[in-house]
Amino acid sequence: MTQNIAILGASGYTGAELIRLIAGHSSMKITALGANSKAGQSMAEVFPHLRHLDLPALVTIDEIDFSQIDLCFCALPHKTSQEVIAALPKDLKIVDLSADFRLRDPQDYAKWYGNKHAAVDVQKEAVYGLTEFYREEIAAARLVAGTGCNAATGQFALRPLIAAGVIDLDDIILDLKCAVSGAGRSLKENLLHAELSEGYHAYALGSTHRHLGEFDQEFSAVAGRPVQVQFTPHLVPANRGILATCYVKGDAQVIHETMQRAYADEPFIEVLPFGEAPSTRHIRGSNFCHIGVVGDRQTGRATVVAALDNLTKGSSGQALQNANLMLGLPETEGLMVAPLFP
Amino acid sequence: MTQNIAILGASGYTGAELIRLIAGHSSMKITALGANSKAGQSMAEVFPHLRHLDLPALVTIDEIDFSQIDLCFCALPHKTSQEVIAALPKDLKIVDLSADFRLRDPQDYAKWYGNKHAAVDVQKEAVYGLTEFYREEIAAARLVAGTGCNAATGQFALRPLIAAGVIDLDDIILDLKCAVSGAGRSLKENLLHAELSEGYHAYALGSTHRHLGEFDQEFSAVAGRPVQVQFTPHLVPANRGILATCYVKGDAQVIHETMQRAYADEPFIEVLPFGEAPSTRHIRGSNFCHIGVVGDRQTGRATVVAALDNLTKGSSGQALQNANLMLGLPETEGLMVAPLFP
Amino acid sequence: MTQNIAILGASGYTGAELIRLIAGHSSMKITALGANSKAGQSMAEVFPHLRHLDLPALVTIDEIDFSQIDLCFCALPHKTSQEVIAALPKDLKIVDLSADFRLRDPQDYAKWYGNKHAAVDVQKEAVYGLTEFYREEIAAARLVAGTGCNAATGQFALRPLIAAGVIDLDDIILDLKCAVSGAGRSLKENLLHAELSEGYHAYALGSTHRHLGEFDQEFSAVAGRPVQVQFTPHLVPANRGILATCYVKGDAQVIHETMQRAYADEPFIEVLPFGEAPSTRHIRGSNFCHIGVVGDRQTGRATVVAALDNLTKGSSGQALQNANLMLGLPETEGLMVAPLFP
Amino acid sequence: MTQNIAILGASGYTGAELIRLIAGHSSMKITALGANSKAGQSMAEVFPHLRHLDLPALVTIDEIDFSQIDLCFCALPHKTSQEVIAALPKDLKIVDLSADFRLRDPQDYAKWYGNKHAAVDVQKEAVYGLTEFYREEIAAARLVAGTGCNAATGQFALRPLIAAGVIDLDDIILDLKCAVSGAGRSLKENLLHAELSEGYHAYALGSTHRHLGEFDQEFSAVAGRPVQVQFTPHLVPANRGILATCYVKGDAQVIHETMQRAYADEPFIEVLPFGEAPSTRHIRGSNFCHIGVVGDRQTGRATVVAALDNLTKGSSGQALQNANLMLGLPETEGLMVAPLFP
Incomplete structure (x- = not known):
């Protein structure tokens, strides 16, 4: 069964890395790419190295129909991410790559990031995304907070x-x-x-x-x-x-x-x-x-x-590993690509 | 059906690149890795980035039983390559990555490479490996000469x-x-x-x-x-x-x-x-x-x-593309991996 | 006799390169550093590699007393440069590093740079700064237009x-x-x-x-x-x-x-x-x-x-070479430093 | 008064760095360049970035007349250095850039470098070359052992x-x-x-x-x-x-x-x-x-x-700083060149 995937923040490096990895995934299909600042552009313009892929054009986040999405990666800057995620459907599976849901205590968040957390309730749902140590919680989670690299x-x-x-x-x-x-x-x-x-x-x-x-x-x-x-x-x-x-x-x-x-x-x-x-x-x-x-x-x-x-194990690779678990797919799917050397 | 693959010259960059690509190929299995100078070592020692793969240890070329091999990549230095290939079984499918069989006229070879060609007869069998322009000849060939990058x-x-x-x-x-x-x-x-x-x-x-x-x-x-x-x-x-x-x-x-x-x-x-x-x-x-x-x-x-x-389209990727044709496999198998950026 | 030097645009690379070279010049002294956007900062803040030098702090161009200056290097962006130079004293020796005075015909300037030239009269005074081919004209010039690199x-x-x-x-x-x-x-x-x-x-x-x-x-x-x-x-x-x-x-x-x-x-x-x-x-x-x-x-x-x-022969080194000529100093003064390798 | 300088090991990076620095020194003249493996070549061949300098050709160390030399820099590999220095005139001022004379106790040398020291007597003369902490001893020394970088x-x-x-x-x-x-x-x-x-x-x-x-x-x-x-x-x-x-x-x-x-x-x-x-x-x-x-x-x-x-403060710059002291010259002579950035 094909899983429909949305990526928010597709014009940044972690967004592009997600696309690179998912391009080799056997059962995920990217159906929406959100990037407010570059909405209207094609991925070939924003990241020419992805030119060969058949990808949807970038749109604003508002334009995405999340009812068709099985899982959403959120690769937005911190602070923006909590605002966007708070407004997404409450039953949408989300892997967040920002810093916004990593710290369980909102006071810790305020101390390290310098602003009050804007989505404290959503934070309560979040599971810390260090796969090797939170595997079961991640498999059962709706929202996973990717770790800092x-x-x-x-x-x-x-x-x-x-x-x-x-x-x-x-x-x-x-x-x-x-x-x-x-x-x-x-x-x-x-x-x-x-x-x-x-x-x-x-x-x-x-x-x-x-x-x-x-x-x-x-x-x-x-x-x-x-x-x-x-x-x-x-x-x-x-x-x-x-x-x-x-x-x-x-x-x-x-x-x-x-x-x-x-x-x-x-x-x-x-x-x-x-x-x-x-x-x-x-x-x-x-x-x-x-x-x-x-x-x-x-x-x-x-x-x-x-x-x-x-960008991989420290961010987008980890995110895909977690998404595999959340969707009941084999954990390593799309992730066994060998390192590039030299 | 799994194709058994040998790679000669596995301790160089084009050898390692072949292994990287074949690791993502659905029907090839690397069963022999030849590298005379590093025989006895594991690939994890020679190329630690391939440490996660289950690969045979490096051996001398003499040690390889070519009767079990469906196709052999030859990633040896020029001049060595022609000598080695001349001694291989005459019905073994070979993709050569060296310069040795690219030039059809032995006099051209002597002019550009400074030595007499040592395997003129084998040269006659060779098809020039620029896939997009020699596709049919390559599919029918026993020996394909990879192009210069x-x-x-x-x-x-x-x-x-x-x-x-x-x-x-x-x-x-x-x-x-x-x-x-x-x-x-x-x-x-x-x-x-x-x-x-x-x-x-x-x-x-x-x-x-x-x-x-x-x-x-x-x-x-x-x-x-x-x-x-x-x-x-x-x-x-x-x-x-x-x-x-x-x-x-x-x-x-x-x-x-x-x-x-x-x-x-x-x-x-x-x-x-x-x-x-x-x-x-x-x-x-x-x-x-x-x-x-x-x-x-x-x-x-x-x-x-x-x-x-x-290393990819200019050498090992081209070689794999040609090998796919020679083995009757889909031409793009193992080769659709997206570029790495940044 | 010490020559008092001003550098406008001291927070860019060509400005910093001028300072690096002049630091080894036997008879030039930097007495003013203009950089509107970073006025008030020290060079140690803007370019920490120049921290060991005894340099004036950055000021706005308005704050510089040009009556005390023997020669002014203008390392500003093109378009800004013509405006600034038009307002400088008419007898001040100037080496401009921008594109503004290189093209003799204002129509050529408009064609290549997309805007009308704002100081056509000053342009008439300018000598093209390719030292080896305009040496005598440069020695006699008030305004020299450094070439593109x-x-x-x-x-x-x-x-x-x-x-x-x-x-x-x-x-x-x-x-x-x-x-x-x-x-x-x-x-x-x-x-x-x-x-x-x-x-x-x-x-x-x-x-x-x-x-x-x-x-x-x-x-x-x-x-x-x-x-x-x-x-x-x-x-x-x-x-x-x-x-x-x-x-x-x-x-x-x-x-x-x-x-x-x-x-x-x-x-x-x-x-x-x-x-x-x-x-x-x-x-x-x-x-x-x-x-x-x-x-x-x-x-x-x-x-x-x-x-x-x-940055050197293509820009700031050329500028210093020209300044030496304009001030009657040995042409190579401050410029014989050996290349850095590796 | 001009000081005649010899550099042994002129084909390595620290040798080239010495030449680069001495090219800007007011009272040193390079009169001999030793490099056994590249004897007969010009510096322009070995290090083309020094092509503009008027330098003697490389010779074997045997060919150098040390009676005309005021100070010799020895930029040879460790182990070679102790053998060469042991054979040099006993009153020649030497700055050694190798590891050979840094450790006062020959047993320490043997422990860290794996071979017996071949010039224990010469070692006794050596002053450790960390200028800022051994300034007086260096000024009085015949042999200074440059520190590890x-x-x-x-x-x-x-x-x-x-x-x-x-x-x-x-x-x-x-x-x-x-x-x-x-x-x-x-x-x-x-x-x-x-x-x-x-x-x-x-x-x-x-x-x-x-x-x-x-x-x-x-x-x-x-x-x-x-x-x-x-x-x-x-x-x-x-x-x-x-x-x-x-x-x-x-x-x-x-x-x-x-x-x-x-x-x-x-x-x-x-x-x-x-x-x-x-x-x-x-x-x-x-x-x-x-x-x-x-x-x-x-x-x-x-x-x-x-x-x-x-290569500079960690090796050749330090060596020149020490040589200045040994020759009674200003300590900073030839060394005030500004860093290269970018």
Whole structure:
């Protein structure tokens, strides 16, 4: 049976990535593409790399007949997303890719995002979209809140260790290296090729990045006590990829075994042999996440490194994985495409 | 029915690209991977981005039992390829990705490649692998010689125009911009990131590039008279892509119409609306070729621009397209994956 | 004697490049930096790479006391520049880096730039700033109009050949590959790192790029008859550099000798040995221009390739070279810094 | 008075960088260039970006008459360097850029580099070349051992803090992001553009990188007790730059004040305002080091970030700075060139 799919926010990178992935999906059909700012244009104009696909033209969200839609992906900017979703039919299945429904406590949302949440009731329905850890809830959910791409990477690296109690919870350092597409298609001076391409830098220092809201919420829930990590993201001159280097205190071998056990049956998480570390180039364009564990020369310390593609496993791939579950389809459908290298 | 596939030269970029594409093919199974220099290693070691696939380990070519193989891709360096293929079973279907069987006249081969051809008899069997123009011969062939990646790009841009006689055959200029993966995984100083990444240059100037052998052979055959283009390739700091900018004399509208007619039914060739030009970023990682035609301010002159991915449509994608034909499978099977952008 | 220098448009790339170069100049002192949009900020905020320099803060142009200024560089956008310069003191020495005073005929300006020229009288004073060909006029000028960066590159490659009559004037093809900083610090989607970095494309096809106004004006003047080149620029994923590949008809050896003679005494133009071609990576960050001449396999055809840095020799370096002449200083002062490689 | 300079290892990146810098030095003259593997070639062949300079051709080291040399830079690979230097005149002033004389204890050398030191006596003469901390010893030295580029960056960020006792010495984490030129011009698969350019990864995990020998030696000496940092370098797709992100425990304001005090009079070290962080793009091609200090949301934790150019301040710039001191010249001579941006 064909599932009719709508994508709101189809003119951004996560929207385009959804289309790329769904183009290889055996039972989904894209029947509506919403993008208010570019309504009236064809996808060939907005994203010429999708020119070969038979896709509907972009329309305003108001023009979409949601009664014909089985599932709607919402790839809009945060704040806009909550307003749009609040106005959608209450029984429509939705995977939201924005930050709007990730934090369960509206006060946490207000603290990290600086504005009052406009759809608190809808928030109550939302399931946090980290598939590997919320699989059953997602399968039963109407609304799934996709995770932050940094938040996903950090959690893949740390969540099983916190759950198993094999690392010191008060001394976790998370040094992230992010590629530029994570910042979206927005016109900012620091995202220009001439500004970005030959240098790199840390930003949101002092643990001020918004994805910390997710780390705090999830790690504390898993640990059953407050956990705060020290987190610094860096912007690196590449288009896709997040590399999380985590410095933890614990037994490296135990950490590796814990990791292997946690992900033994996961189709997209590859735990490397002990002592090996991943590279973003080897997961590029795919839904895979590679994780490595290495012991330090100082006993009782270890480094855990996770790599994924921010647009795929960190965002649109995760969204499709969740949509598969919500629609009762095989979880990996449309997502087994191999990484692109070189 | 599953087709058993062998790939020789599996540790190079075109070998890895074949594996990436075949991983998404519904009826091919890779049963042997030959790579003499890395025999004994797993693909996860040689190409960690293919780690998630269930692949045989690399072996020497001698170790492969070709009686179980339905079709063999040969992704070896030129000169090695002809020696290896000469020793393979005479009824084995082979798609060769090297330069060894592209030129029909052994003297042309000797002229452009600097050594005597070692398998002249086998050469006689070979069909030139530019699918869109040799489809029937390829379907019936035992041995198909994949084209040069530059040669493919230039031919997609010019071949229909030469065949239709709508451009001046004595004044064709072909300015190519090639990405670095076309040079393979070889250790050369000028391919180092620090050497290449922030600059670009012309090479093989004066129409001395080996792919001219193919242009001469094919364009002259199509025209029924000798045709020589002036051809300069440039090396550009990107990993995938070839952009051919062709300067021709003729009526731009007629050229565009000729192009549209020639490729109207082709699944992988997209002729853009008149006046638009393609970009390599929009075909990256895919088997598509985008072609644009623009008229010049000087009447009677036009610019034709073609873009494709050298590793896919220019090499391994073309090879798989040909293999599909040779095995009686749908030509597009495994090849409709969308480009990766950004 | 110290020369007091003002720079208008100090928050753009050509402004910053002027400051970088003047920082190494023995007798210029920057006493005013104008940048209306960022007035009040320090250069350390606008361009942190200039943080170590002792520079005045940015001010609005109105705030500058031009009576204390010996020479003013005007690095403003075109159209703005003509308005600002028209209002500056009539005896102030000015090097303009915009397009506003390059075309002598106001009708040419209107044709290529789409608006009526607002300072036709001032235009009459302007000397075209291609130093190597207008040296004496520049030394005597009050107002020098810096050339387009593409226009400079193409002229270095072709001007001596047109002047000497050694090439066919009716069949000149100019294929340019430009780096991204030539587009300035403007917020355009196609200049984002994620859009640009892994692909390349032709733009302004059909000989519609504005720098053709300069080519037409200059080449026709040199030839004493109308000359029109066919010109296609391409945008390449690098930050600095222009590579001009020129396809011409003429005797390659004669062309090379003509080139060597023309530039024998030039401090910044290096003609390579016959048969060699330049690379943008070898002139990066410098005021040098490298030129190569190669003969084609078809007798009577040649390829001429010129490489320079668009921000230096193509713009701010040229401007400083001209300013040196206008102030009676050694022409090379502040400009002999070696290229940065890798 | 002109100082005659020899450079051994002139065909590598640090050799070329020395030439680039010395080309702008007022009193040094390069009189000999040694490069055994490329002897007989001109610098224009080996490094075309230095084509405009009047330089001696490359010769073998044996051919150099060291009696005419005032100071010799030795930019050879480690292990080769100690053998060559042991055979040079005993009164020749030498700045070595290799790893061979950095570690005072030959056993430390053997441990980190895997071979016995071949010039233990010469080692005793060597002064560690971190200019800002060994200025007087360097001025009096015959042989100065240039530091590792990573080692320099980490020490600029941490040394004043360890010396002042304002951070916890048992919990220092050093996450480095290195550009590719630090690996030199060597032909390694992982340094190819196609391999490196679109991804990034950690290497030498578990605190196994050789530059840890320098950190251990220097930090322990400064602290007066053993200090071991946890150190992970990452390879990033850029050509120049090192960014050190240091996670430390201490009062962020005190750390910032300590840093400001330590570097108040340093011409090349810029401590940014509290809360700001540096970028490698803003020191590219220069001898400057930018340092930022930011407090974490968790009281008692801070992040210190240092950025420098590995080829300049991390290697050849440092070497020239030391040579200036050894020759009694102004320390900053030839080194004040502004960074290249964009």
